[in-house]
Amino acid sequence: MDNALRKKVDDLVESEVLWDCALAPYTSFQIGGPADGLVTVKSSSELTSLLTLFHQSGTSWFVIGRGTNLLVADEGYAGMVLVLDGDLAAIEKIDSGQKEVALRAGGGCGLGALVNHSARAGFGGLEFLAGIPGSVGGAVMMNAGAFGSEIGDVLQEVTVVTESGTVLVLQREQLQFSYRCWQDAKESGQRWVVSSVLLAGRKVEERQVRARVSELNTLRRQKQPRQPKNCGSFFKNPPGDSAGRLIDSVGLKGTRIGDAEVSEVHANFIINRGQATASDIIGLMKLIQQRVKGECGISLEPEVQMVGSGCR
Numbered sequence: 612m613d614n615a616l617r618k619k620v621d622d623l624v625e626s627e628v629l630w631d632c633a634l635a636p637y638t639s640f641q642i643g644g645p646a647d648g649l650v651t652v653k654s655s656s657e658l659t660s661l662l663t664l665f666h667q668s669g670t671s672w673f674v675i676g677r678g679t680n681l682l683v684a685d686e687g688y689a690g691m692v693l694v695l696d697g698d699l700a701a702i703e704k705i706d707s708g709q710k711e712v713a714l715r716a717g718g719g720c721g722l723g724a725l726v727n728h729s730a731r732a733g734f735g736g737l738e739f740l741a742g743i744p745g746s747v748g749g750a751v752m753m754n755a756g757a758f759g760s761e762i763g764d765v766l767q768e769v770t771v772v773t774e775s776g777t778v779l780v781l782q783r784e785q786l787q788f789s790y791r792c793w794q795d796a797k798e799s800g801q802r803w804v805v806s807s808v809l810l811a812g813r814k815v816e817e818r819q820v821r822a823r824v825s826e827l828n829t830l831r832r833q834k835q836p837r838q839p840k841n842c843g844s845f846f847k848n849p850p851g852d853s854a855g856r857l858i859d860s861v862g863l864k865g866t867r868i869g870d871a872e873v874s875e876v877h878a879n880f881i882i883n884r885g886q887a888t889a890s891d892i893i894g895l896m897k898l899i900q901q902r903v904k905g906e907c908g909i910s911l912e913p914e915v916q917m918v919g920s921g922c923r
């Protein structure tokens with residue numbers, strides 16, 4: 612990226628842009644080379660201006676969220692990485708009657724913070740999101756879910772900025788989700804960034820929310836690995852089956868390439884045991900795909916997002 616463009620980016624945002632920034636510390640895998648730059652975006656107007664600039668200059672970009680469902684190539688990423696913060700990560704309670712409560716949350720807000728806030732606001736129905744370590748925007752983009760619920764079920768409205776800098780507000784009736792996919796974003800022909808969402812739920816006692824959260828956390832702890840360097844479920848579940856069950860059935864638990872390991876606790880988790888590289892993870896991913904295809908006839912599709920040319 613040339614210096615004139617770098618200067619324009621510096622001038623557009625309030626925060627300091629981190630140029631030639633190593634991405635590994637921003638991902639839960641703790642893997643990945645540098646991006647051209649990492650920019651913290653704090654308002655919808657900054658986001659709109661930046662995306663417009665990137666669109667006009669042909670600059671590649673992606674939003675990093677919490678980096679929990681992301682594999683960055685060892686060679687890094689030739690482009691800009693956006694972190695949503697400030698207004699774009701804020702949570703606000705909106706009172707909406709006797710039985711209902713609503714919250715507005717920025718796309719950059721963490722799901723843990725959202726669930727905590729929902730408990731304090733007496734908002735029932737978001738408990739399933741506790742323990743999913745991502746951001747609101749990332750969760751919407753991939754219709755994150757757990758324990759039989761998905762975020763698409765609880766959204767009233769989503770505001771996005773398109774890659775060309777247009778703001779769109781989509782109402783509940785227009786929103787279409789499927790398993791791990793937000794159809795509207797996929798079919799729009801443009802890339803979108805979620806700037807905020809409106810969620811509505813039933814009013815309940817705070818202690819009821821906290822009790823449900825702790826029940827689900829216990830279930831998760833029993834079934835999922837505790838090592839922090841992983842990215843949650845690595846593959847999507849194929850229709851009518853479970854990626855974890857399939858990988859387990861072909862005997863791959865504990866298999867390693869370098870420091871990348873198929874978890875002994877849950878076979879759909881790949882763990883970085885220390886110094887794993889993106890190519891170790893990709894190697895293990897391909898090995899799993901080949902074995903499951905060969906022995907079960909099923910093609911597993913990664914749930915994790917991959918960026919940088921080394922990941923393709």
Ligand code: EPU
Pocket residue numbers: 756757758759834842843844845846847848853854855856857859876877878879914
């Ligand atoms: N199983 C095995 N061996 C394993 C792991 C699982 O046989 O090593 C079997 C289990 O016994 C169970 C079935 O596979 O019969 C499904 O496993 P589990 O209940 O753990 O659920 P999952 O389908 O693997 C999904 C989500 C998780 C979410 C859990 C809890 C996907 C890809 N994963 O896991 O989401 O936490 O349900 O509801 O949909 C994530 O998306 O990152 C994630 C962790």
